[in-house]
Amino acid sequence: MHELSIATNIVSEVEAAARAHNAAAVSSVTLAIGRLCGVVPGALQFGFEIVREGSLLAQAELVIEEEPVVVWCPEGNHTVELSDMAFRCPEHGCPTPEILSGKGMEILRFEISNFAGTSDMKEEVTQ
């Protein structure tokens, strides 16, 4: 259940960035999660709902975009998306040890619903 620890990271990273933008509340966070990074989206959602309490993300929704595993086929000299965890080119049948994407875990963006302090108009100008 390392997803709880990862959810804690997400909340603290987004909260710090949101504060820097003078946010009072964040309404959504979008992540890209590689299929190779060993994170279960459902467990991450569960962890996120626990750790977001009391933060600027208390009302935030977590949107998870799953990133496919993309490898390099050395025989056909092309990139190929794998549909399972067998590291073999579906076209050429050769082993594909070189992984181009699918290992990452990235916070893509977040959406601020409320700004702190002064009027929204002023915030718009200062951003």
Added chain:
Amino acid sequence: MTTPRVVELRKNVMNRHDRKAALLRRYFQSTQTCVINLVSSPGTGKTELLTEILRSMVDRGIAAAALVGDCATDNDAKRLETSAAPVRQIVTEGLCHLEATMLDEHVQGWDLNGIDFLFIENVGNLVCPSAFDLGESLRVVLLSVTEGEDKPLKYPQMFNSADFALLTKMDLAGPCEFDLAAARDNIETVSPGMTVLETSARNPQSVQAVVDHMVQLRQLDLGSQSVPTDSLSTT
């Protein structure tokens, strides 16, 4: 009225961990310590094999130390200490994996200068530890013959993230009717080209071969680092 505003962050989720791991890696490189992260499911014989590896290294005059992570108890540290190598225990109090910050706390004040190998025995778990970089030089995954040959297919992320694999308890391969070829095929499927060594804590020659492989990889690693010549001459 509020105006929603989208902020493109593009930040690695593991940023905090990875930064700490990068600092640790730099420290380990400065002391020329090869750090080996041992990962496997519980019961593959990590502690038993590591005790023999440490013993073999101590006998050969290779300076080795170990950090062992468990959810509870210091039983494993006590077992590893019988090798005469310095050992520290990390009790995770239920956490299913080790993180770079925990490692950092336990490495604090430990002078690794002159330590050639530092082993990290991770918490027995084939899922969670795969996501956490500890600043290690090598990640080694263990699969014992008492487990199913298809473990690599069931836990592809872990096997794929490893630098090499050890098949352990090979002395029991016969009684367990372990299908060696199938196990090797399955590892090859999820991690093409990865080195697989067969070993048993009961067979000193096989432990020697593992130590030889580690020594070789450490030399390769040291060779590839741009270490200033003055720091090379001190060891």
